[in-house]
Amino acid sequence: MSGIEWVVDAQGCSAESLRDSRLLRSLFDKLIGDLRLRPVGVTQWHQFPGSGGITGLCLLSESHLACHTFPEHGSLCLNLFCCLPREAWDFEWYLREKFSATSVQVRTIERPYGSTVAVKAETFLAIGGQNG
């Protein structure tokens, strides 16, 4: 049994968009709505001083959602870890459309948490979990 983590790295984004907390909140809201994620508590947001970026961390029943922006590099790094199955989401389209990303790399990682210790991560197919 395993969960899925999406590891998303976008580059070539507009620096202005990466300092716009409303855009980042909208990204989280859209993901949470579309994928029926269930936040537990309040999302933590931090804006780094000066020309720095923004970090957001959201604790989910399904695990977590995290995002970091680096305006000086035009880049955005996002993680979404779901211990329950969710359909694919078009990270690339959204980040190109809303943040003007010119390049988006989306990787999916299996996160084994089942009790069959001897089974290697790569052999897990089913996705399921404790938290809903």
Next chain:
Amino acid sequence: MSGIEWVVDAQGCSAESLRDSRLLRSLFDKLIGDLRLRPVGVTQWHQFPGSGGITGLCLLSESHLACHTFPEHGSLCLNLFCCLPREAWDFEWYLREKFSATSVQVRTIERPYGSTVAVKAETFLAIGGQNG
């Protein structure tokens, strides 16, 4: 330019240890101390009801630290994303020693956030970043 993310999945842990918030706080404190990480604000902790596990999320100047436990499966999933270089840390030893893990998988993922869009993630060697 890229950061490093450690993706750690431990199995065969004692269920009791995975419901012990003090042990998880100690894990975070040890990582933060040893790797000279700089938390921004207060770590969020959530204990799922009944026999559920614990989630912890810590916003760092260097990115983030996240942990989820699944006592019913004897497993623990941890992420540490550092946008600045840090030495290796012996996740395996610690999780075997403190949580009685019988199997620990440690993966490292490069997270590109440099401004050279055309360069593939795999070619990044230098690790550096905005936030310290």
